[in-house]
Every structure is written in structure tokens, then in C-alpha cells.
Amino acid sequence: MELTGAQIVVQxxxxxxxxxxxxxxxxxxxxxxxxxxxxxxxxxxxxxxEQAATHAADAYARSTGKVGVALVTSGPGATNAVTGIxxxxxxxxxxxxxxxxxxxxxxxxxxxxxxDTLGITRPCVKHNFLVKDVADLAExxxxxxxxxxxxxxxxxxVDIPKDVTAARTEYVFPKSVKMRSYNPVVKGHTGxxxxxxxxxxxxxxxxxxxxxxxxxxxxxxxxxxLTRELGFPITNTLMGLGGYPxxxxxxxxxxxxHGTYEANMAMHHCDVLVAIGARFDDRVTGNIxxxxxTARIIHVDVDPxxxxxxxxxxxxxxxxxxxxxxxxxxxxRESGGKSDAEALKAWWxxxxxxxxxxxxxxxxxxxxxxxxxxxxxxxRVTGGDAFVTSDVGQHQxxxxxxxxxDKPRRWINSGGLGTMGFxxxxxxxxxxxxxxxxVCCITGEGSIQMNIQxxxxxRQYALPLKIINLNNGFLGMVRQWQEFFxxxxxxxxxxxxxxxxxxxxxxxxxxxxxxxxxEDVEPALREAIALKDRLxxxxxxxxxxxxxxxxxxxxxxxxxxILV
Amino acid sequence: MRHIISILMENEAGALSRVAxxxxxxxxxxxxxTVAPTEDPTVSRMTLVTSGSEEIIEQITxxxxxxxxxVKLLDLTEGPHMxxxxxxxxxxxxxxxxxxxxxxxxxxxxxxxxVTASTYTVELTGNSGKLDAFLEAVGELVILEVVxxxxxxxxxxxxxxxx
Numbered sequence: 001m002e003l004t005g006a007q008i009v010v011q012x013x014x015x016x017x018x019x020x021x022x023x024x025x026x027x028x029x030x031x032x033x034x035x036x037x038x039x040x041x042x043x044x045x046x047x048x049x050e051q052a053a054t055h056a057a058d059a060y061a062r063s064t065g066k067v068g069v070a071l072v073t074s075g076p077g078a079t080n081a082v083t084g085i086x087x088x089x090x091x092x093x094x095x096x097x098x099x100x101x102x103x104x105x106x107x108x109x110x111x112x113x114x115x116d117t118l119g120i121t122r123p124c125v126k127h128n129f130l131v132k133d134v135a136d137l138a139e140x141x142x143x144x145x146x147x148x149x150x151x152x153x154x155x156x157x158v159d160i161p162k163d164v165t166a167a168r169t170e171y172v173f174p175k176s177v178k179m180r181s182y183n184p185v186v187k188g189h190t191g192x193x194x195x196x197x198x199x200x201x202x203x204x205x206x207x208x209x210x211x212x213x214x215x216x217x218x219x220x221x222x223x224x225x226l227t228r229e230l231g232f233p234i235t236n237t238l239m240g241l242g243g244y245p246x247x248x249x250x251x252x253x254x255x256x257x258h259g260t261y262e263a264n265m266a267m268h269h270c271d272v273l274v275a276i277g278a279r280f281d282d283r284v285t286g287n288i289x290x291x292x293x294t295a296r297i298i299h300v301d302v303d304p305x306x307x308x309x310x311x312x313x314x315x316x317x318x319x320x321x322x323x324x325x326x327x328x329x330x331x332x333r334e335s336g337g338k339s340d341a342e343a344l345k346a347w348w349x350x351x352x353x354x355x356x357x358x359x360x361x362x363x364x365x366x367x368x369x370x371x372x373x374x375x376x377x378x379x380r381v382t383g384g385d386a387f388v389t390s391d392v393g394q395h396q397x398x399x400x401x402x403x404x405x406d407k408p409r410r411w412i413n414s415g416g417l418g419t420m421g422f423x424x425x426x427x428x429x430x431x432x433x434x435x436x437x438x439v440c441c442i443t444g445e446g447s448i449q450m451n452i453q454x455x456x457x458x459r460q461y462a463l464p465l466k467i468i469n470l471n472n473g474f475l476g477m478v479r480q481w482q483e484f485f486x487x488x489x490x491x492x493x494x495x496x497x498x499x500x501x502x503x504x505x506x507x508x509x510x511x512x513x514x515x516x517x518x519e520d521v522e523p524a525l526r527e528a529i530a531l532k533d534r535l536x537x538x539x540x541x542x543x544x545x546x547x548x549x550x551x552x553x554x555x556x557x558x559x560x561x562i563l564v
Numbered sequence: 565m566r567h568i569i570s571i572l573m574e575n576e577a578g579a580l581s582r583v584a585x586x587x588x589x590x591x592x593x594x595x596x597x598t599v600a601p602t603e604d605p606t607v608s609r610m611t612l613v614t615s616g617s618e619e620i621i622e623q624i625t626x627x628x629x630x631x632x633x634x635v636k637l638l639d640l641t642e643g644p645h646m647x648x649x650x651x652x653x654x655x656x657x658x659x660x661x662x663x664x665x666x667x668x669x670x671x672x673x674x675x676x677x678x679v680t681a682s683t684y685t686v687e688l689t690g691n692s693g694k695l696d697a698f699l700e701a702v703g704e705l706v707i708l709e710v711v712x713x714x715x716x717x718x719x720x721x722x723x724x725x726x727x
Binding site: 118119122123126127130147179180181182303304305308309 | 629
């Protein structure tokens with residue numbers, strides 16, 4: 001059938017199985033909005049700022065595994081989306097962002113609301129396209145979805161000039177697409193996997209270290225089976241939390257700069273390191289010269305460029321994490337080999353000693369509310385079953401340390417780019433994907449103000465989010481570094497003139513609460529969670545001097561943590 | 565170490581800037597870069613000269629391979645290969661020096677492709693070392709203008725790079 005470009009965009013989204021998109025209209029995308037108006041299959045969520053559209057689409061993807069979709073106009077619409085695109089890029093999130101563009105004959109003319117969207121987004125997308133001919137539109141969209149979701153996922157931008165959305169052509173849904181220049185690896189090399197299994201069985205002090213790739217690759221189950229079969233200790237990166245059940249005794253907690261003592265010490269002292277879907281980020285390795293000095297390293301990753309980028313690897317395996325782990329499990333069972341039980345026992349004894357330091361302890365009897373207490377209590381009150389989004393800073397680390405994620409796709413945070421302002425729009429995206437779930441946004445008074453306008457979106461769509469604002473009156477992580485490394489010169493890290501968050505929430509039509517005493521934390525959280533159909537903004541006035549411990553200072557190794 | 569990397573790319577607008585952007589964003593060196601169409605109109609071929617440790621070169625080739633527009637890639641320096649660069653050079657050619665310059669051009673197997681009363685324009689092809697040697701031989705004083713094509717390379721024998 002013959003359709004306009006705008007109709008093709010909308011019909012394609014429906015045919016591709018997209019039921020929800022996040023966006024904001026503007027001149028260059030008016031035809032597309034008009035096409036959206038006349039149908040019901042694709043629901044459009046009107047945000048209050050394009051950055052929020054991309055974060056919401058991103059979090060929708062993170063919590064479902066489907067491709068998230070955002071639609072923004074040209075010029076400022078596109079530039080506002082860039083932070084969200086970069087956020088998705090650094091965390092390898094499958095997302096398609098449709099950007100309007102000025103009509104083709106005006107491109108390059110400094111036209112009204114024109115920017116070089118392709119040029120601006122190029123360094124922070126997996127790929128991007130400018131559609132110059134309506135005849136190419138459907139196939140380009142198909143390519144965008146295929147690229148976003150396959151291999152190492154990532155955001156793809158499709159820039160569509162306004163005249164292309166008005167032009168007409170015959171539309172047929174392209175069921176599949178082939179690109180000769182893009183052939184992501186699926187299965188790992190059997191010989192390499194065999195070698196890896198042999199090395200794992202030789203290990204005396206093994207350690208499994210997994211990242212976001214396990215969550216993205218749907219490999220949590222396979223990982224759990226393999227880890228239990230081997231009896232090895234395991235740690236997750238910030239992005240990998242939920243990839244292995246956090247309440248399992250083999251789990252040592254998160255590793256890295258604010259990871260647990262036992263996880264980091266086990267990393268440092270291990271003799272075989274099994275890295276799965278993780279990329280040896282600087283926040284994980286600490287000083288790379290001092291990283292895992294005695295370990296032989298196995299690295300499984302879908303992206304060959306992630307392997308041997310930061311550390312030398314003994315057994316590289318390129319492939320999708322899930323099939324690789326399944327094959328490893330098969331080979332392990334076929335070989336009939338067993339882990340070295342005696343060595344493992346000694347290793348677990350050592351780990352037990354490190355664990356006994358209880359590195360995450362805090363003072364629960366403090367007169368001020370400790371931020372850790374809030375997260376700890378939230379975990380209990382929600383039975384560990386909530387979706388938790390976070391912003392960036394101390395509260396993010398407390399959330400990662402104290403909320404024990406047993407399932408993947410429950411912990412939604414900007415790990416790579418560290419985008420303040422991510423938490424609230426991300427929570428919206430999650431709630432749209434899981435309307436009946438409890439969705440909590442753990443944030444701080446700095447971060448929440450970076451996308452506070454989305455409280456209005458939440459009102460429009462009656463999203464019953466629970467916002468946990470750990471308000472310490474400081475940009476806490478900045479303050480912590482200034483305390484440690486700048487002799488307490490708190491340059492611009494104090495948040496003056498804060499709004500009254502309770503009234504602010506109420507003015508948007510939500511429920512506001514302020515909690516200042518530790519004994520009120522649990523009743524307040526229980527009350528808020530019980531309010532199933534209302535957004536509750538909980539402003540917790542927490543101890544402003546609290547720091548995130550343990551901590552690896554910059555330049556130090558994983559065995560050189562500051563404990564308290 | 566110096567590497568010559570040949571890349572076949574989809575002939576799409578912006579493909580060149582993806583490669584150039586990758587090098588600047590990740591802080592890799594580009595010594596020279598040439599790009600032109602091939603016998604297959606759907607691809608263009610880029611020859612890129614870069615340098616770095618083995619680890620860096622490995623990352624460069626992996627990152628280039630990751631670009632969606634890159635169809636194929638070959639590090640020519642890993643096997644037997646030939647390289648050529650072309651140079652056009654305008655020289656001040658007056659008085660007694662004029663005859664001497666002509667002799668130098670002959671020795672280097674260059675060709676004088678334009679003559680005026682006061683200048684020669686010379687075309688010279690070879691590997692980059694030969695071009696450098698010619699520049700040194702004629703001396704700075706007579707050089708008016710230098711244009712170099714950047715390095716082209718091709719593998720020897722049956723080995724090749726085809727889409």
C-alpha cells in the first residue's frame with residue numbers, strides 16, 4: 001500500500017512490535033505526530049524534555065530487553081536527546097532514536113532548528129542514518145532495530161527530514177535485513193571454551209567477575225547454573241547486579257571503587273579470573289598496573305574490541321554470553337571434571353575472613369538518618385522485589401551496596417556515563433513496561449533536580465513511582481572527594497536554596513513526605529509502598545557527613561581499600 | 565611501529581568521518597589517509613597509515629572492524645606488500661641550478677610535467693622514503709610547494725581485499 005513517510009514510520013513501529021514510544025513534538029516531526037494521532041497501536045508518551053524521552057526509552061529497554069524508542073524533533077530536540085543517547089551508548093542499551101530533520105533542500109543552510117544530528121551523535125551511537133529518500137525509509141528503520149538489538153547492543157539514530165515524511169511510496173514491512181558489513185558473532189569458539197573449562201578446573205583460587213553483558217545477554221540463568229556447579233565465588237559490576245542472585249552465599253557483592261572488601265580482595269588474590277560480559281572499566285580495576293597480579297584471565301564478550309582493551313587476556317572468547325556459558329556448562333558436565341575441592345575450601349576460608357570484616361557496616365542507631373538505613377529498609381519493605389532506578393552519586397552506590405538484586409533487569413542505573421537526572425525518567429520507562437510493579441527511584445537532591453520537570457509527566461500518566469530522595473544538602477560524592485582529596489574545601493558542592501520537596505510534589509499532584517528521624521524511615525516507606533496508585537516523593541533528610549565506604553582511592557590497587 | 569591498513573567501506577555519505585572521528589575520539593595517530601572509489605561502485609577503499617604498539621594497532625583494527633560501514637579490512641604490514649606514494653613538487657629552477665635539478669629528477673626517475681621560465685613542476689612516485697630522499701636532495705631553498713597523495717598499498721600475490 002502507498003503511504004507517506006510519516007505513516008510508514010508509524011506503521012513500521014507497529015509491524016516491528018513497538019507498542020510504546022517516548023517523545024516530544026516539534027516542527028520537523030509534525031507529520032509523524034499527525035500519523036500517530038490516527039492510530040492506537042503505538043502509544044506515545046509525552047515527556048517534558050527530550051533527555052527524559054531517551055532515558056525513559058533506555059530504561060524501558062533495560063527492564064524488558066526490548067528495543068526502546070524515542071521520537072524527537074530536529075535541532076534542540078536532537079541536542080537535548082544527546083545525553084540520553086550517550087548514556088545508552090556507554091551501557092550498551094538497545095535503543096532507536098528517531099530525530100526530525102529540516103527538509104532535504106534546506107540541509108546545510110543553517111535552517112531554523114537545524115543541527116548536524118548525524119555529526120553530533122556519531123561518537124555516541126552504535127550507528128546512525130540520514131534518510132534522504134522515502135523509498136529507503138522502511139529498510140533503514142529495519143536496519144536500525146537490527147543493529148540496536150544484535151551483537152553488542154547500542155543506540156541507533158535515524159534522522160528523517162520533514163519532506164521525506166511527507167513523500168509517498170509503496171510500503172512493505174521488511175521482515176529481515178542483511179548487511180554484509182555487519183555480522184555479529186553468536187557462538188563462541190569451541191576450542192577456546194574447552195580451554196577455559198580446563199583452566200577453571202585447575203584453579204585453586206578462582207573468581208568469577210561478571211558485568212552488564214550477562215544482564216543484556218539474558219545469561220543470568222546460565223551463569224547461575226555454571227557458578228553453582230563450579231562452587232566458585234562471584235562478584236558483579238555495578239552494571240552486572242542481578243546477573244547472579246545477590247542473596248546467594250557464593251555472591252561476594254559488587255566489586256570496584258565502592259565494592260565490598262571481600263570481592264576486591266578475592267579479585268586481587270585469585271589465580272584464575274573468569275570475566276564474563278564485563279569490560280575492565282577503570283572504576284572496576286583501580287590501578288591497572290596492580291590489577292589481579294597472579295591471575296590467568298578468561299574473558300567472554302560479544303564485542304571483540306572489549307577483549308584485551310585494558311588488560312591482557314589468556315583465553316579470549318568472542319561470542320554471545322548465553323550460548324557460550326551454556327556450552328561451557330555442557331563441556332564441563334561431559335568432561336566429568338570437578339573443581340579442586342580442597343583448594344576451594346581453603347579459598348572460601350580466606351574469603352570468609354575478609355567477609356568477617358563486614359565492610360558495609362554503618363551505625364543503625366545514629367540520631368541522624370543514615371542513607372544506608374533507608375536503602376536497607378527499602379529492601380526489606382519491598383521484599384527485594386522492586387525495580388530500582390537511581391541517579392548518580394553517593395545514593396547510587398548505597399543503592400548498589402544495600403539493595404540485594406536477585407533477578408536481572410531490576411537495577412536500572414547509568415553506570416558508564418554516570419548521568420545525573422537519569423533516575424526519574426528511567427523509573428517512568430520501567431513503570432510503563434511493568435505497570436503493576438513497584439518502581440522506586442533512589443535519588444539525591446542534586447540529581448532529582450536535573451529532570452524534576454518529569455513529575456508532570458508522571459502526573460499525566462498517573463505513574464505510581466516511589467521516589468526516595470536521600471537529601472543530605474550536598475552533592476554528596478563531590479563532597480566526599482573534596483573531604484578526602486581537597487582538604488575539605490567544599491567548592492560548589494553545597495546545595496543551597498533547595499525547594500520544599502513536599503510542596504513541590506504536591507503542586508504536581510503527587511504525595512509528598514519529609515522524613516527526618518530514623519525511627520520514621522520504615523513506617524514512611526511502608527505507607528508509601530502501600531499507596532499503590534499514587535506517586536510518593538519521600539524526602540529523607542539524611543546525615544550530611546556520611547561517606548560511601550569502602551573506597552579504593554584513585555591510583556590504588558583493589559587490595560588497597562579505605563575501609564572506614 | 566608503522567602500519568598500513570587497507571579498508572573497504574560502504575560507499576555512503578559520512579563513512580569517511582566515522583573513520584576520522586574514531587581516530588580523533590580514541591587518540592590514535594593518522595600519518596596519512598587516502599580514499600577513492602574502486603572497481604566496485606558500492607565500496608570505496610581507504611588506505612590509512614598509523615603507528616603504535618601492537619596492543620594499540622590491535623585495538624585500532626578491532627574498532628575499525630566494529631564500524632558498521634567497514635566491509636573488510638587488511639593490515640598490509642602483516643604480509644608482503646607494496647606501497648606507493650605520489651608527489652607533485654614545484655621547484656624554483658633558475659640559472660645554473662636548473663640543469664642540476666633536471667639531473668636529480670632523472671636520478672629519482674621523476675618527470676618534469678610543467679616548465680616555466682623560473683619553475684619546474686615534478687611528478688615523483690615511490691615509497692615514502694624515496695620521496696623524502698628527493699626532498700632532501702633538492703634542498704629546502706628551491707622548494708616552492710609540495711603535494712603528496714598519502715600512501716597507497718596493495719598486498720603481493722594472490723592475497724587481496726575484495727568485498
